[in-house]
Each structure stands twice: as C-alpha cells, then as structure tokens.
Amino acid sequence: MNKKLFTYLAILLVMFIISAYGSLFYPHSAVRPNGPSLEPPSRDHILGTDDLGTDIFAQISKGFFTSLFVGVATAFLAMFLGGSLGLMGGYLGGKTDLFISFLINLFLSLPQLPVIIVAGAFLGQSIINVIFIIALFSWAGIAKVVRAKTRQIRENTYLQLARSYGAGFFYLFKKHLFADIFPLLLINSLAVVGKAILQEASLAFLGLSDPLARSWGLIINKAMNFSAIYYTNYWLWWLLPPVFSLVVTLYCLRLLTREIENIVYRSEL
C-alpha cells in the first residue's frame, strides 16, 4: 500500500492521541484558570500557562478537536450542498443549470474572508454559526467540478441509451454517475477540511470566532494581544505551539488530499 498516505495518517493520528490525552487525562482544564499566570513550562504545566493562568497544553489539545470538528463539519455541509447543487445543475441542465451556474460563479467571485467576517459579525459568533458561514462559502468550488463532471457524463451515449430504456434518476445516479462523481466529491471535500480549519483560525485570530471555543487561532490571538510578548520568552511556549500545530495539521491534510488524488487519478489511467 501507499507509504506516504500512511505517514500523513500516522502524523494526524499521533496528534489525535496527544490531544486526546490532553483533553481527557491531563489534570488541567482548558477553559478555567488553574494556576499562577504566565508560568513557563514545567512538569505540572507542560507548556506553561497564559496570562489568565489557563494551561496552554490543555488549550492546544482542545484546539485540535475544535479545528477537526470545524473542518469536518464544514466539509460535510459543503459536500452535501455542493454535491447536490452540482449534480442538479449538471443533470437537469436548462434554466436550473443557468441559475445554479450563476450561484456558483457568484460565490466563487466573492472575496471569502471579508464576507465571512461580515456575515459572522451580523449573525453572531457561535462555533455552529461559523461552521455554517464557512460552509456557505466553500460549496461553490465543489459544485463547480461536480457540475462539470455530471454534464460530461450526461453527454455520453450510454446515459442517453439508459434513459431511452426508461431509467430513472436514482438508477442512473447509482449505476452511472456515482462511481465517477464520488472520488471527485471526496477529494474536493477533503480539500475543504483544511481550508475551513484555516478560515476558522483566521477568524479566531482576528478575535471574530467563538470566544468560548478554545481554538488555535484564539490562543494565537491572545498571545499576540499580550503586550509584553515581544520582549519576553513567553512566545516560545505560548505562541509557537499553536502556530506549529496549525501548520503541521494543514500540511498533513493537504498532502493527504494530494496523495488520495494521485491514487484516484492513477487508478483511472
């Protein structure tokens, strides 16, 4: 089997286990202050504490699950929305397709970050809202490829023939469309996981995500807002770990997606 694929999955798994330890068995809470503030790393506090005395390792562990939850939930939503709209547009054609294509182009041409900031500002910043908003601005890319692929398949004679025999949509979807569209949907949705994590982190960094959900972006935001951060060593354990975790997670997800894409592409050859 694929070595690279395993490496990336293994790294994510290790992060998962460490974070699971940090959230379940580690003695400190990620939300309540539980020690003196601004402690350097010690046996008790692996990565020290922040200005309010909350344990940083506990926060980062919780942040992993926040990120994962945001990423996966957003990807599912975007996959559902983009997949069904793309399929509809590509399969039905005509006015429906015209409308869906317009929606796709509209959402693709919007500047994502400002829109998400504005929507978040008006709709409130609970983590669920953030997920919905990011998903709303991620489905278009998926829909675009799914629509194009569906249209391409629809042009094939075998589909026209099957329809002339009286096949309904569900039959066609199961027998002719699914096998071609699913890998495409999967790869593009996987890509959304990383993008969503990054966008949530960006929002949190600006202080515009859910202030109660401990996400990596929020830790970075807190650290950066601590005025003495530049002149002390605190950034080494307060700022670097969340940045590092974020970069490693994004990398792994990206490479994982690319590897799966390679495998799917190769099997099609």
Added chain:
Amino acid sequence: MITSNWNKTASHMWKNSKRRTKRYVVFLCTFLTIYLFNFFLPRLMPGDPFSHNAAYSGQDMQGLSAEDLERLRAYYGLDKPLLVQLLNTIKANLKLDLGQSILYKKSVAEVIKARLPWTLYIMLSTLIFSLLLGLILALSALENGKRDSLIYKSMSLLAEIPSFLLGIILLFFVAAKVDWLPLAGNLTPFYRHGSVVEYVLDVLRHSLLPICALTLNLTPQFYFTARTSLLNIRTKDYVLNAQAKGLNQKIIRYKYIMLNALPPIVARFFLSVGTCIGGTMLIENVFNYPGLGMVLRDAVMYRDYILIQGVFLLSATVVLCASLFSDIINNYLQKD
C-alpha cells in the same frame, strides 16, 4: 473551406459580442446580489438586531451604549417600509454617502479614504512582487530540470503556510531580532519626518515584513500558473515551426512562448486580488498596520455595523471589478 471562411469569421464575431454581453450581465447580477446581501443582512437578523448582538458579546466585545443603538436604528430606518429603506440607501450610496461611523465619529467614506491607500499600497506591492518573482522563477527553471524540481518542491511547501502565520513567524524570528525593523504600525509614531526621503524610507521599513509575508504566500500561485502555462505553450506546434523557420531564439522566447503564456498569468493576477484582500486584512492585524483590515476588525469589535457594511461593500466591489478586468484584458490579449 475558403468560401465558408467569411461566415466563420462573422459567426465568430457574433459569438464574441454575445459572450461580452453575457460577461457584463453576470457582473451586474453579481454586484446586485452583493449589494442586496449587504443591504438585507442587518435587516434579516432575528428580533431587534442590535440589542440581540450586544447581549451576545463575548469577552472582547464592547456593548453599544443606548445612544449608539438609537443612532443605528435611525440610520437603518427600520421603522420605514423596506422598499423606502432600499431606495434611500441607494440614493445615499450614489452620493458616496455610506453613513456615519459610530466608532470613529466620522463619515464612513472619510474613514475609508484615510485607510484605503495603506491597504492598496500593501496589496499592489504584494501582487506585483509575487507576479514578478513567480514569473522569474518559472522562467529560470524552464530549461533546467533539476532546478525546476527543486523550485517546484519548495514552492509547494511555501504555498501551504497561511500568510498570517508566516507574518507571525517573521515577526518573531526577524523583526524581534533586527533593530531597524519595526514591530508594528505604518510610520514611526510621533516622529516628524525631516524630508520626503526620510518619510518614504520610514514607510518602506514598516511595510517590508507585511509585504514579505504576503509575497511569500502569493508567489507560489503565480509560479504554478506561469510554469503550467509556459510548459504548455512550449510544446505547441507554432513554437516548433518557429524553430524550423530559424527565427532568433529571443524572438521565439518572447514573442512566441512568453506572449502566448501571458493570458492565464494575467487572469491569475486579477483573480489573486480576491485572495490577496483577505490576506492583507489578516496581515494588517498581525503587524497592526492601519489599513482597512484593522478598520474592519475594530468595527466588528465595536459593533459599528455601518462601518462594517461600508468596508465590505468596497472590498467586494474591488474584487468583482478585478475579475471583470481579468476577463476584458484576457480577451484583448487573445485578439477577440
């Protein structure tokens, strides 16, 4: 074939004009949608929008004073019929009146006017530097397989690091260590610049790292686009034909390969305005650079809805116009 030629050309021209019209229609529809989205957003919030959100404020959110709430309600004119509200808004917007900022106690237009140049400066410098850098990298590796694979790999690595994290890394590993690089701001505060040169140098000093962080993040995009395009054009028959004709290598390189490889790169440039605007807003907050990004963040923090809407409308319009330009210029380049 010869007789059908003129028909072909005619139908081609007709198709073009149709495509052109369609492009403008799509642009207009998109703009209208954004405008309406912007208009309806505060009006769609459940209950009394402003008190609702004020109550929901988190640790950093400032509540709005009763006076501010009053002013907001007056501005949005929520007691009037929707259509009247819309018409009033359009009328005001056409006069470039975007309302009054609660936070800055100034008109939104004034706030934007003061901050926009800094954002534009960062954005345009980034776009131009990334374009040049990406193009040079792609060109330099065109004939050299080893260098190509090295650059390709490092660019793939670089492309994955989000610009604001790059900014933070630069801030702590470079700015904090080097004396002459400032940690924040666009100008040295309270300092009287002796001459224009000194002023310019101060601006450059402050903008160096933000631009660097953004450029590092954006260059891979241009590099990939340029590389794909150049590789694609290089195998075209007309390049081989030019070689067979014994044309000068320089002519082949510039008039045949570069010229034809350009349209996707130009398109990339304008499409990157969209990604760049988001990146700039984030990086401004990393370096406390007083552009629109910081304005937007502050406006959200202080629930200055009028300001939020103004900034959003402007940035969305800029991005939309950029993508329209991209289309127009590309069509011009492709001799339509």
Added chain:
Amino acid sequence: MAAPIALEINSLTVNYNGGFTLHPLTTTVQEGEIVAVVGESGSGKTTLAKALLNLLNRQATVSGNVKIFGEDIFTLPPKELEQKRSVEFAICFQNSFDLLNPMLTIREQISEVLRKTYPAAQINTKLMQLLEQVDLEAAVLNKYPRQLSGGMLQKVNIACAVALKPKFIILDEPTSSLDYKSVEKILALIKRLNRKDRISFLIVTHDLSLAKILSERIYILYGGKLVETGATAEVLAKPGHPYTMGLISSSMEINPFRDIWGIRRPETETESKGCPFYGRCTQSIPLCTTSMPELEPYRQDSRRFLACHRGGIITVLAGKNITKTFGQETVLQKLNLEIRAAEVVALVGRSGVGKTTLAQILAGYLPCDTGELFFTGKTADFTKLHRTKGGIQLVFQDPHTAINPSFTVAEAVLEPLQIIFKKADHEALQKNLKEVGLPTTSAFLEKPIRQLSGGQKQRLALARALIMEPKLLIADEPTSMLDASSKANLLRLLKSLQNSRGFSMLFVTHDLVAAAKISNRIYLLENKTQLKEITDPAEIAPFFH
C-alpha cells in the same frame, strides 16, 4: 556532369523510448530533384521529415548523419543551424490550426522570415510577391491566424517555407487543406520553383496521386522502414513491393474506375526483428519473421531499390512464347504474360479469339506446342500443382458440366480432398461454403447438385477450387451464366476473397467493364499474336464505346 547532392542521408535512425523506430535509412537527393516520401499514417514519414532538419524533441534518440548541401545538420553549431534555416533549407509542416502564433498577424509572421535576408525596405514588395505566388489576397496580412480558414493557413505556411527560396524544401502534405483550384496553383508553384530556381523538394504525403504528379522519385515507407524506392512512374506502374501494390489498389485518386481495396489486416503480430510488413504480406516465408530485409537493387534498374526477402512481388506464373495450333490452324502465337502474387489479372478478348484456350494452357489443362511455363520461377509441373495445396486451380466456364449433377453438395466440394488425401475435412468444407456465401446446414450439404441454381453451382465450383487453397486461381468467364445481380455479387465475392486470402487470380472474360472494375492489370488478347498489357485504367476508356 552530375548535379550536386542536395540531401545525403547516412544510416539515419530514430528511436523513441515509447518504442517507435525509424529503421536505418541511407539515400541521396540530387539538386533540382523532387522526391516523394509516401506511406500510411504512422509509417514514420513525418518523423523522417523532422529528423532531416534536426527538429525532433528530446525524447527521440537520433543516430546516423544528414548532410544538406554538404553541411552536417547534426553537428552544426546551433547558432549556424538557426541561420541556415529558411535560408538554405526549410520545412512546411503538415497543416494544422496550431502552426502559426495566434498572437501575431500574418504580416508579422511572414515578415519574420523575410527579415532574415532582406532589408526592411524590401519586405513589403517581397510580401506582395509571395502572396501573389500562393494566391492569397493582401487582406489576409492584417489578420490573425484564427481568422483564416485551414486552406489559407496552409498557403501562408507554404509562403513562409518558400519565402527565401532555400535550395531544399520539405513539404509535409502540402495540399491537404486546399480546394482543387488552389491545389493546382500550389502544384504549379512547386514545379516552377523547381524548374527555374532548381530547388529540390521532398514531398511527404500519403497521397499517391500527388506523388505521381510532382515527383520524379518516390520512397515508400512502411512501419518506419524504407521498403521500396525508384522512379515514381515506374514504381507506380510496376510496383516491386507487395505493400506498394497494396497502396496503389487502395488509392482512390489512382483508381478512378477500379474498385478500391484496402490492404488486408495483419494476420499475425509482427515481430520487431522481422520485416514490418510481415503480418499483412501475402507471400511471406519464415525468414520474414526473423530478419529485416535489406534494401537491394531491383530488376537490374540502377535507380530502383527494394527491401524484400522474396525479391519483391514474386511472379506466380509466367508464360513465355506460348504457341498453340489445332491441326493446321495456329490459334495462339508466341504470347508472353505473367501473373504476380496477390494480383488480379484480367484476360480480355472478343469471344472466339482464344481466351479459353490460353486460360486452359495456363492452368495446365491443355499442353502448348512451344513455349514454357514457370510457376514461382520454376518450370511448372502441373500434375503436382493441381494436386497440392498452394498450387493452381481452375474454375471452368460452365458450372453445369463442371460438377456431377448427381453428387451431393458435400461430396462435390470435398471431392478433391477425398481423392488426394483420402479423407474429408469437414471444417474446411464449412469454412469454404460459408466464405462463398452458401448455406452450411446439413440439409443443404445433402442436396443433390441438380437441384441448385446456376449461381449456386458457380459458387460451389468456386468453393471446390478454394478448398485446395490455390496460389493462383484461374476463373474462366465465371459470370457468363449469371444475371446482373448474381454477377455483381460473385465479382465482389471473388475480389474480396482474393484480397483477404491473398491469392492471385487470372480472370478470363469478354467483359471489359467488369475487368476494369476488379483487376490490377489487363491483358487484352486482340488476335492470335497480339497480347496487349494495360496498366493504366485510363487506357481502356476508349474501348468502352
């Protein structure tokens, strides 16, 4: 005094890692000569054209050397090579919409070439002259390639190639996108440049008629191998290689009257070591699978060369000085003829002129008084030829008397095998009946011959001859007893069987039109001493009236 050599190719070989190969090729082209390189798609002709001017991409490994007017193209420094292009030699690639830079106007793209030699002041005049030569209007100059039709683009590309009057020009399918009027103009241009400026041309094409009109010499390429070369007129009139003959039979332009028949599909995979044409050849021997034939002189002609282990298309049957007298009367006198492998030859003449007598002599059923008969080069031993597979079989004129009417179908067809091998091969019976279009049901097999129609009997006679797998089938007026529709069916059947099985056929008939339709050559028996050979179908046109 010999003309200088324009092009000298010395064991030029091209290998792609994908596996495609141009086999070693050595030849020369004289100054002022027009030669054609002909082959099907994939025969390597475009690869050859690109290799000659050092234009192959890096995936190709090229060895050997190419000299154009004495300059070695592969060792010349790149800068010098670049300077000589368009000036001393040029190529016009196979037409496509992608040959010209979409970003530059036509004026710019022709001028680029002209600027290599002419000062700026002369460019405009030269441009106008060129346009005039290739029959384009000045309006195209300010257009972009995408605004022109395929034919116009082709003319622009030809204009670029001839712009600086290089002494050696390669044209790859120069007329593929042109209408017939433009073709005439371009052909005239090529001929004029050739005559007036002594420019040598290498025309790469799949179109035999173009080669026929333009070239003095022809190269036939198959699977990257040069299989035959010689003066164009001679090669086309008397092809030496089975592939050349196949090409000629498939060419609509060469055969305006005759039916066209593609070369049969390969029966077996060609081994890379052997002759590339092996699988489709009708006269291959075991040697053909194991070694590549070398190019050797053909028929003592100093200009003709051929690469074939069999020495080219073999002569299946040759008759020399055939004379026949019945009592006092001389029926045939000193006639010479030959039938080559995989060829359909028609023997045509008025009734009573002696066709049937000649056919029966050739088939070995009637001895001749003087003269000799050779079968594949050896004196014909007809007893043996009639009794072995791969020999000669005759289908007689009258099917009613040729088959015992009381036999059953199976008995009649199997009779030769029964007599010779003492056993009935029912598989062969089924196969041959099926191929001649007769039923193979047991009811039909048991049917007595007398119950069959004339057409069915004729097919049956054919099946009986074919079951012996003859190398030469002589059919004496096989259609004379048939109505128009059955006649058409039988003629097509005969020709298609001949084409797929690859035997030779002598088709004896008084019907010149039918002969012209299916035969490669015609022998016209005008009287007892005159046997006229007709190779060009145009020659028989006068006889139709």
